[in-house]
Amino acid sequence: GDSVTQMExxxxxxxxxxxxxxxxxxxxxxxxxxxxxxxxxxxxQLLLKATKADDKxxxxxxxxxxxxxxxxxxxxxxxxxxxxxxVYFCALRNDYKLSFGAGTTVTVRA
Amino acid sequence: xxxxTQTPKFQVLKTGQSMTLQxxxxxxxxxxxxxxxxxxxxxxxxxxxxxxxxxxKGEVPNGYNVSRLNKREFSLRLxxxxxxxxxxxxxxxxxxxxxxxxxxxxxxxxx
Numbered sequence: 001g002d003s004v005t006q007m008e009x010x011x012x013x014x015x016x017x018x019x020x021x022x023x024x025x026x027x028x029x030x031x032x033x034x035x036x037x038x039x040x041x042x043x044x045q046l047l048l049k050a051t052k053a054d055d056k057x058x059x060x061x062x063x064x065x066x067x068x069x070x071x072x073x074x075x076x077x078x079x080x081x082x083x084x085x086x087v088y089f090c091a092l093r094n095d096y097k098l099s100f101g102a103g104t105t106v107t108v109r110a
Numbered sequence: 111x112x113x114x115t116q117t118p119k120f121q122v123l124k125t126g127q128s129m130t131l132q133x134x135x136x137x138x139x140x141x142x143x144x145x146x147x148x149x150x151x152x153x154x155x156x157x158x159x160x161x162x163x164x165x166x167k168g169e170v171p172n173g174y175n176v177s178r179l180n181k182r183e184f185s186l187r188l189x190x191x192x193x194x195x196x197x198x199x200x201x202x203x204x205x206x207x208x209x210x211x212x213x214x215x216x217x218x219x220x221x
Binding site for chain 1 (some may be wrong): 215
């Protein structure tokens, strides 16, 4: 079945540092890929998405590129802020179902 | 601007008790979902409803039942709660599996 594997956390960074969260997937067909973010005490929100190979999703300074050859969708941000502290989930969609990774907790220190 | 509304926000049950988690969305979405979130395991799909009148099992359906009451409402029922069902439960809706909109969650403890 479909599955998503993302790097384990927690990740702790200083403000303005570079952030990378690795995500790889296993799926049949041509899934869409997503990054969701969960701020403390809230539900998940869509951060960005890519629907086909080589697409780049971007939002709020975050980027991720759909790499079919390596089955990856790594999340990057060049300069993080304290407000980026959250749990980040990689996900894929096949048919109507979304499968999520385990989540990576990111803490940014001032 | 309600979006997805879940009730209750918190609940404590004793082993063997039953309860129903309610979920309603006002975005006219066809698809609705129930997930549970556990530390280190991310979100796991319990049940989903691709459209009104249909429901399907997800990854972890055992011990749960669902009802798609109408297009707006999708409830999750625990018939006989067990400590293993202690979790945070999220309802979500979407249009054909695209961007999911999540509720704020229900924190359930089973003692």
